[in-house]
Amino acid sequence: MTTTKELIIRANRVERVRTLCGDSSEPARCQTLRRYQRMILWKCRELLPPLLKHTDVPARITESFILSGYRFPNYSVVQCLVSAFRPTNETGNFWTHFLPVFVFGFYFAEPFGWENSVPANDPFFYPLWTYFIGVFCLLMASSMAHLLNSMSLVVREVCFFVDYGTISAYTVGSSLAYRYYIHPGAGIPETSAGGHNDSREQPSLSSSLPTAPEFSVFFETFYIPSSCLVAVICVLACCNTRQRWRTYRYVIRTLVFLMPFLVASTPIFYRLLYASPHLPGSTSSFPTAGFFYWHCFWLVASAVFNISKVPERLSPGRFDIWGHSHQWFHVCTFLSILEELHMITGEVRAILLHPTLVVPPASPRHLPSPSAASTYGVMLLLQASIASIIAWFSYCAKGIHQPQAGQQGKEVLAIRHLKCH
Numbered sequence: 001m002t003t004t005k006e007l008i009i010r011a012n013r014v015e016r017v018r019t020l021c022g023d024s025s026e027p028a029r030c031q032t033l034r035r036y037q038r039m040i041l042w043k044c045r046e047l048l049p050p051l052l053k054h055t056d057v058p059a060r061i062t063e064s065f066i067l068s069g070y071r072f073p074n075y076s077v078v079q080c081l082v083s084a085f086r087p088t089n090e091t092g093n094f095w096t097h098f099l100p101v102f103v104f105g106f107y108f109a110e111p112f113g114w115e116n117s118v119p120a121n122d123p124f125f126y127p128l129w130t131y132f133i134g135v136f137c138l139l140m141a142s143s144m145a146h147l148l149n150s151m152s153l154v155v156r157e158v159c160f161f162v163d164y165g166t167i168s169a170y171t172v173g174s175s176l177a178y179r180y181y182i183h184p185g186a187g188i189p190e191t192s193a194g195g196h197n198d199s200r201e202q203p204s205l206s207s208s209l210p211t212a213p214e215f216s217v218f219f220e221t222f223y224i225p226s227s228c229l230v231a232v233i234c235v236l237a238c239c240n241t242r243q244r245w246r247t248y249r250y251v252i253r254t255l256v257f258l259m260p261f262l263v264a265s266t267p268i269f270y271r272l273l274y275a276s277p278h279l280p281g282s283t284s285s286f287p288t289a290g291f292f293y294w295h296c297f298w299l300v301a302s303a304v305f306n307i308s309k310v311p312e313r314l315s316p317g318r319f320d321i322w323g324h325s326h327q328w329f330h331v332c333t334f335l336s337i338l339e340e341l342h343m344i345t346g347e348v349r350a351i352l353l354h355p356t357l358v359v360p361p362a363s364p365r366h367l368p369s370p371s372a373a374s375t376y377g378v379m380l381l382l383q384a385s386i387a388s389i390i391a392w393f394s395y396c397a398k399g400i401h402q403p404q405a406g407q408q409g410k411e412v413l414a415i416r417h418l419k420c421h
């Protein structure tokens with residue numbers, strides 16, 4: 001496929017030949033060259049429509065304190081994909097969630113290679129795979145939403161509905177991993193990385209119940225349904241911010257995503273607050289707490305960037321292409337996911353090393369076994385519910401934005417004409 005750069009070089013060559021030809025050269029040959037030049041320039045223009053200022057695009061797609069680098073919402077799929085390699089105000093947003101897919105995949109695969117590990121397709125790893133699905137969909141949907149949102153106003157709305165949906169599905173993927181690997185009744189001895197612990201051979205288990213009965217009931221019965229319900233509420237609220245409550249949309253979206261974090265993290269809070277019943281002298285039964293604190297730190301940092309709109313607020317126009325708050329928001333959210341992954345895999349490692357120590361024998365001897373229905377099934381059901389909500393909001397968005405499409409088409413032609421001449 002001919003790249004844009006090659007097209008520009010060829011156009012320049014034709015221009016040089018045309019100049020050399022002048023009026024005295026063979027008319028037929030020069031006419032052909034001119035036609036060829038016009039065709040190449042037209043293709044260039046088609047591939048690379050000029051970037052626009054915030055005053056040249058519909059108010060709907062402008063971002064606070066971002067003054068330039070906008071793509072008009074009428075790009076083709078190819079133009080959107082090509083724009084990933086062109087400095088626009090969405091390029092950084094795309095790469096800051098696309099490249100992390102590979103980093104996440106690298107660390108995710110680690111547990112399968114550990115000594116004492118079970119095969120990757122063993123039911124033990126089902127919750128880890130559902131967590132992977134949640135994170136993978138979040139990163140891919142987010143990066144593609146930023147890349148493809150300039151196809152039309154309707155597509156832009158759909159892109160961000162899908163973005164919110166995948167964030168919500170990710171929170172349920174986390175809950176499923178917590179449900180099976182971060183059991184509130186677990187008491188996992190601290191281990192050095194990669195080492196065996198003798199307590200596996202000489203377990204000293206208490207017969208006391210691992211958790212308060214009321215919390216056990218919540219954890220065993222209501223924890224996952226609550227996570228799913230909160231995720232659905234999140235999608236409904238965030239999709240609504242694109243059609244109403246627009247003034248406070250960033251605050252609402254940030255606060256709305258605090259809810260699933262609080263619900264999903266309940267077993268972790270329990271583990272942090274209560275000492276393990278079968279680890280005498282311990283103050284906390286959660287040796288991977290450090291990762292959790294970093295996970296929280298990066299989440300708070302991402303929220304600060306998302307709400308404050310710093311640094312572009314301090315110098316409007318200076319961070320239009322690189323370094324604006326949404327890119328830092330993406331970086332911080334990915335770092336929080338990475339810390340969460342380390343926390344989960346740390347607990348997985350402890351379970352693999354100490355299969356009988358994670359819960360005392362008087363209560364459930366082992367962590368509840370994951371099944372395809374309780375992991376993939378839950379995720380599938382949730383995704384189907386979220387897809388229905390997105391379909392409904394997309395239908396509404398089509399009714400609102402499609403009538404404007406014809407008018408925008410005329411506007412973009414006029415703006416392009418002005419920018420190119």
Ligand SMILES: [Zn+2]
Nearest residue numbers: 093142326330
């Ligand atoms: Zn984003």
